[in-house]
Amino acid sequence: MSILSTLFRRRSNKNSGETSEKELYDKEGIPKQYDFSLEKNIKSIKEIFHSTSDYEEINIKVGNLEGCVCYLGTTLNKLDLNSQVLEPLRSAFQKDEEAYRDMNLLREAYFPAVSYEFAETLHQLIWYMLNGFAVVMVDQHTKALALNIGGTEKRSIVEPSTQTIIRGPKDGFVEDLQTNLGLVRKRIKNPRLVFEEFNVGSDSNTQLVIGYMKGIVNEDILSEVKERINKINASGLLDTGNVEEFITDEPYSFFPLVFNTERPDSISGNILSGKIAIFLDGTPFVLVVPSVFTDFFQSTEDYYQPFFMTSFIRVIRYMSFMITLTFPSLYVAITTFHHELMPTSLLISVQSQREGVPFPAVIEILLMELTFEVLREAGVRMPRAVGQTLSIVGALVIGQAAVEAGLVSNVLVVIVAFSAIASFVSPIYNFSIAARLIRFILIFMAASLGLYGIFLSLIVMVIHLVSLRTFGIPYLTPVAPFKLRDQTDVFIRFPLWADKFRPSYLMSKAPVKMKNTSKPSPPKQQQSEGKKENE
Template identity: 70%
Template sequence: MSIFSYLFKRRKNKHRGKTTDEELFLNEDIPNHYSSLLDKNLKSLENVFHQTSDLQKMKIHIGGQNGCICYLNTTLNKNDLNAQILEPLKDAFKDVETNLDIEKIRKAYFPAVAYEYADSLHQIVWQMLNGSAVIMINNSKKALALNIGGTEKRSIVEPSTQTIIRGPKDSFIEDIDVNIGLVRKRIKNPRLVFEEYIVGKDSHTRLSIGYMKGVVNEDILSEARQRIKKIKTSAVLDTGNIEEMITDTSFTCFPLIFNTERPDSISGHILEGKIAVFLDGTPFALSMPSVFTDFFQSTEDYYQPFFLTSFIRILRFMAFMITLILPSLYVGIITYHQELIPNALLINIQAQRESVPFPAVVELLLMEFTFEVLREAGTRMPRAVGQTLSIVGALVIGQAAVEAGLVSNVLVIVVAFSAIASFVSPIFNFSVAARLIRFLLIIAAAIMGFYGILLSLILMVIHLVSLRTFGVPYLTPVAPFKLIDQKDIFVRFPIWTNTTRPSYLKSKAPLKVKNHSKPVTPDKKEENNQNE
């Protein structure tokens, strides 16, 4: 048995099958009896919430019956509570009608408020956890849950991780309903479908998947549903948790699922036939399946002229290769292949390295590690000082290291240029993959020179070819090569030529538009009409 099989083997839990009273009580498949006695229900709620400080109970009297409004004051807006519930109930205390049931109360006092009836204690608890206020009346067989709106939300602002020059400036926030609304705003189509799930045994977090009915591949959709339903964990706090649980394999540094906080990016992916995943409490949404080339593309590419976009696309691929192999090329040339450097440059480099006490590989790893520490420190520091620390720290440490004779000037240029090239990628977690593989290539170059670099790149390509994302080859449409999809991979053809969806998705509607021709000027249009 390999070490990986031993470490990650699923072992039988001796406590599995044993369920506590709280878990059994909150299980959606097991209904809980709702008593017609108000005091009994209130006591049950206190036991369920364990006398938490934010549980509020307000006694009321309607139609000759005692009642109570129960809610968690940390999950709803108190101003809305006063305006939509407490104000209308002021007149209820004067109501002397004795035949008022819960339905008549709703029609009389809350006709415009979103509501649901709850006939089990579990439903009441669930509604309160979701920000509703629950009205219970003595001798009533069900309760009234009023959804008056949640707590304060963060305003919609410009994306912080994926900046844009030309295009929409809005981004997702931590509220799932707002995020779905931002997508609905862009895709006004009844075929846009959202399915809701609850994930996390303890957190009970809302999750939604969105897709275009009649466009999405039903096999991929079915696979996505099955993987989401199989999620078994105590809590889900971010889409990163979902990504790790539904991805085809975790033993790779390349991201297999696309993540973004931009609504226009998710909307574009849904229109192509992909599936989007939204999670309550996080501003990042997922898109799947995602292939290797998706991480070199940005929605801004479709807002700029196609000549400029094509140039930037090629630049991104070149920057990825520079980040990946430039440091290892330096080690290989300095250690084994000095004959590749012109004599004048070689003499200059060796003169600079004359006072350096370390081999090239040690020198490079020292600077790479220092730069990674500075980059991480700049990311975690407060914004006011983070940028200053990254720039000034790199300049000061680099200059001091050169003057102290620890590294050469050429090495500082190599490390700085490869680090800057890593920022060209529009998706952050994809650039991280290049940074990690770079260290492996440096070690391979120190051992075998260019042969080590070439062997490592071959192994990396073999690994990429073996990857799958929801059954789709990760390197498609490059390997396997699909000619029809090349109009929007390394270069972007004009938008009016993009009439088909990606063939690797096997969409039910592969054709976007019919009879889409090149735009013509009014003079030529008149001339064509006359000729016809």
């Protein structure tokens, strides 16, 4: 691991980070100055967009002055362009040009309700066009008017497909950044909710936003997040998974160090607890940092259901994780080396089933595990109409055929199926991937050293988990190091009125999230009246 870290150590780049306008457009050879002459400005813009077919321009008249509306047709809604920009400008040629020598007067007269920005340089003008603005230029004006009239069609808000729940909000993030920010703002109506914008990717210039609660978030963690984002030096970032690889503390760990979700209520809850959310334009998945090991066993539905039921389900999740890790390897170890650990009747049953199997236990279980992984991947990649059918029917048919052909035993099919089903209990998909990978390592260790190999692998895994850090915070906190105050929401969930503090490992500026809360009870007056009636 250390050798790989040395070979692929992340290098800091003084020129990386948020690309400034000057760096971006000087690299492309774009002149910066916005000219007083409309003709020269149009010529410069045409030289920049001469190869693209979606560049469009419409000539207009503002009094006796020449004007032009420039835009990229693929970045805005043309119906809105016509109704909000072109229709008001059709009467502009009838007015005296002296009244609109200032671009701000033109905006007030024709676009009072449209979101706008002023472009005082050609760099700014090009940037606004790339972001879906319609740019209005008028001859003899020293700046252009960029109008944000709305983007193209986008996917409607639907229920998340990867983290479904029974009770709770059903809306999910989409690929539009502003929509995602609005879903969080809808839940947290607080002026201390801050969204800071960055541009990442030297070629894609993708918009990235971090969200946090000012006055609650730890400023040191916030500074570290900003620093890592500013060090991102990539040509393009298309998903938050790309961002995760650049900001994670240990890129060679099987375990995910950054929590991701497409649920707005989950992001809102984490922001309120003092964590930082990372949004990226073009993806519905949002990152949460810092994230610890126990975060991947929690679901937003845990806080919408009774706490007794939630606590029981959480215990099931931790048990399922251990079953996914160790169940197949325990079968290999016991059937190969430790027959004495099985009851005699069970041992006779297992060995009788394996009597006609030509392979040793490790080859037998690897054959079934790989078959199941192939079926799982095929079910994901197949068209949705047949993918689920392929997974279910394929597993039944192949499993039954393998048993009848004498390639595997019946008990092995049960073990592989149960451990595979247990891997789906985790609320976060990429955490279950880690368990699936480590399971193969344990199988090989069990085939080599038996139970000693399994315990040795688990010890190494725990040592690795203890050594991990996520933005300076131990990955296993609040278990190791143990923090008593945080145990109200780890393995079991205490009632909401009893969970009064934010996680102590975040070292929040406002550690108390609920003051003067107590167990709910009937009013004292009703209690006294009830006693009198009983007497």
